[in-house]
Amino acid sequence: MIISSWNVRGMNDPLRQQEVLEFLKRNKVDCGAVIETHIKSYLAQVIYKRQFSSYSLATNYNSHPGGRIWLLWNPATVQVRVLDSGAQFLHCSLLHFSSQKHILLTVVYAFNRAQERIELWNALKSLSHGPVDPGSSVAFLPSGVSDHSSILLTVVATHTIHKPFRYLNSLRPMLKQLHSQDYTNLTSRVAAAKLKLQDCQLLLQDSPLNHVLLLQEKHLLHQYRLVKEDEMRMLSQKAKIHHLKLSDMNTRFFYASIAVRKAKNTIGIITDAQGQLCQGHQQVTQAFLNYYQNLLGTAEPNAALPANLFQENVLCQVPHLNNMVTTSEIETALFSIDRNKSPGVDGFSSRFFKDTWATLRA
Known part of the structure; x- marks a missing residue:
């Protein structure tokens, strides 16, 4: 059974989330502790479902709002049961399926001040622990994106189960070279x-x-x-x-x-202005109609608008509509596009044009 622990110094960054996931998979970790996540409780499930849904999760949010300890494990190889938790520790039992090895694991992330650690020491004294397996070994790995080394503890050997943009044609060779580099x-x-x-x-x-x-x-x-x-x-x-x-x-x-x-765009049930639940297409539609009719009021005769109002407004804008598009306007439009937008059929993304704008503009 392989157990890991890694102080990641914050895991809100998607890059660090990806690094933790790759670390768990690369080292075939059965149970991994991630400490100092800095992830708020309301974001925990979002990040867990997006990145770590193939693992099971236990945390100590019930003892501390900062998500100081995450415990991720592979439900196909181990069974984990949380026995006790606090702001500075998470205590659980592990059962390794293939070896039927049962151990107790306590993950500790202590506070900085000695006075604050008194509660931790008292809690640890009350926890039951057995001797460490003599065949266990530990390895300290490079810190990677964190400034703390990750730890791998091997308790028992595991068993392996067997053509737009035509105006750029003259620049295309140079653009391809930049893209290649x-x-x-x-x-x-x-x-x-x-x-x-x-x-x-x-x-x-x-x-x-x-x-x-x-x-x-x-x-x-x-x-x-x-x-x-x-x-x-x-x-x-x-x-x-x-x-x-x-x-x-x-x-x-x-x-x-x-x-x-x-399914995402369908409203199947809604509460109307009187607090009644409306279900089904007909009731939901009627609830919306009643709400906006009351909000906007009934039809009233409107005063007639001057006949030449729109004509005058359009005519005064004609000189501006006939102006040539400037380089600065193109630049403003380009840099307002998100860098992660999908590329066009030519394969060039908005980020590529942004990074090479100095060359393209010239």
Whole structure:
């Protein structure tokens, strides 16, 4: 059974969430503690369902609102039962299915002040613990995106189960070169950047006060974050393209997407102004009609508008409508587009045009 613990120093960043998920899967962790998440209780379920839904989750939000301890485990390999919890600890029992090994686990994340830890020590004294298995081993791994090393504890060996944009034609070779340099082979570039960062952090473990290595780690961490964010955006855009390609072919995916969208946009039940529940299409429709009729009032005769009102307003705008589109207007429109929008049929995203705008504008 493999147990891990990692102080991530905040997990609101999607990059760190992805790193934790990759860490759990890469090391085949059966039960992993994530401490100092900084995730508020109202966001916990959103992040859990989005990133960690394949794992089960236990937290200590009932003892502290800051989400100091998350415990994630693989329900296919272990059974976890929380026995006790506090603001500084989470105490539980673990049953490893394949080995039938049963252990007690206490995850501790103590407060900084000694006075605040008295409650923790008193709680730990009352908890029951057995001896550590003599075959257990522990490994301290590079810190990665955090500044704390992750810990892997092996308690018992686990068993493996077997053509638009024509005006850019003259720039196309240069654009392709820029795209090739900065936006291709992102997955391999992420792996290479992570390997360099880990190698530097391993050297830092031997020379923690080496100023050159500290600066190098900072630079490598920055580079890793950049390429990792690029990869995440690319995968997000690919997911959108995949949706578009499938939904344009009248496939089952297309009809399933329609059904999901229809369900989201359908109001099946509503409370009217009198507090009565209205169900079904006819009652819900009537409730909306009654509400807006009362809100807007009944029809009343309106005063006639001057016959030339709209003509005068349109004529005064004609000179502006005939003006040429300026470069600054194009730039304003371009930079108002979100960087993660899907690329067009030519494969170039809005982020690509933003990053190369200095060249394109010239």
